[in-house]
Amino acid sequence: MALEIQQYTHLIDQVNAQERVARLFSRSIKKESKMQALHLALSMIDLTTLEGKDSEGKVKQLCYKASHLHDKYPGLPNVAAICVYPNMVPIAKKSLDGTGINVASVATAFPSGMADIKAKLEEVKSVVDAGADEVDMVISRGKFLSGNYGYVSDEISQVKEACGKAHLKVILETGELVTLDNVRLASDIAMEAGADFIKTSTGKISPAATPPVVLTMLEAVRDFQTKTGKKIGMKPAGGIGTAKQAIQYLVMIKETLGSEWLSPDLFRFGASSLANDILMQIMKQTTGQYQSKDYFSID
């Protein structure tokens, strides 16, 4: 199914995007609202480890952490999912059995996406067979930047089909797309082609999730819902390491898409060190003392 994509139907006003972001981010969230936001942000985390040196032990430890964020402080939510490389899916699946936490796997020759479509589809099928509940694919940025939008769109549709019941997150790798206009166009293509979530970055390229990029993608999600009635999820990833940033993004979603998106079903953070920073903030709010990483599990 080749979609006829009209190029750049939405041009993004970069200055305006930056100013809007600055205004949203200046909002101050305190006390009970802050605690609520921190708990919510924890429940939205895709706790991620995507390193070449990942081992079975590392993945098991991360899975344990996913459901035992900080046992000293009862009542904390679990994170939404664990995000790992394909060969770690069976280990994660087994470790998370009975916790209700999803296993997400990157696929389609992550992070570059430089493989032929056949290999990509096989990889997707194999991670789904291994038990992945969510698949994070990367788009072919080379094809996109050379204007072959039909290819990008077809690829996403085929991967979506290969996913079956698993949720599909489409990584745009916005750091390589250069302009906000491209980010908007890629978001539109991904959503039209069947993405359940659109995701900013692999975390391997800098810049990763920048606020104007996230805002642009959220606006694309909003327009897509207006047009089709479908609710697409959003996942900023890469470079989100502090509780403060997380809360700023929550403000941005609320103001762009409304309260309905303030849920792990429709919004996720792809992060590894974010969880500990949020936990430190929660403990600071509770005890009144600034915390140290020394007293939290390694992430």
Next chain:
Amino acid sequence: MSERINIQKTYKLYIGGKFPRTESGRYIKWADKKNSTVVNICRGSRKDFRNAMVSARGAVSGWSSRTAYNRAQILYRVGEMLEGRRDQFMAELTLQGLSKKQAEKEINQSIDRLIYYAGWADKFQQIFSRVNPVSLPYFNFTSTEATGVVAAIAPDDSSLLGLVSIIAPVIAGGNSIVIMASESFPLCSISFGEVLYTSDVPGGVINILTGYRSELIDHFSSHMDVNAIIYCGDNEDDKKLVEMNAALNVKHVIQFPVQDWAKDQHQSPYHILKCQETKTTWHPIGV
């Protein structure tokens, strides 16, 4: 041509190698005795302290893993830079009530103290490390390591020398420091930040705040990421608070009474040792 107006310096904070204003936007009016000069000093807040702690934690691994010789060179360089800014410190110290002669002595001693600790920076480990006799087939030795991040309440009665006497041994030992400058005589502290800025001390290794010690002492001593706390002063309530808060995460507590920092006995390699951990290694032999 109209008469020229002098440009006055804005006294800010020194955090992470930068000179930010206090995030709180609050100021303390500081005036000299004759009320002829009025300066706005930043009234540092707990958030300024928190930010400084983040910088200090970030800087400590790089600083402590430099060679001891390099730390010595940098401390010496701080001394050189202070020497070059003599006039500025003369002006500030006299404005704060010292006579010219006293001010000159204080500057000289501050420079000498920096050079003193520069000399010790690559020698104290040899003195304080040792081989321990054990009656087992082990080679057993003890060596020193930096404690980590040190929070300090500087002496209140000494604008420059007190500040330098606290900072120098702490960083000679590879620690980073967040220090609350003298509340009564704050002018030299931020100018000393300018000296540090130009002397190869990496940003974040030394962070200087100004403000009310009564406001920040609780946060200085209770922050869980602080590994050692230095308190200079004689206020019994403060001393007790520091001890109590330090127990939260078992910080080292180092207290100095109000004393004449000019005396030679207040410079010593044992001051470096106060912010050091000792690590003992049992190494099997003959296997």
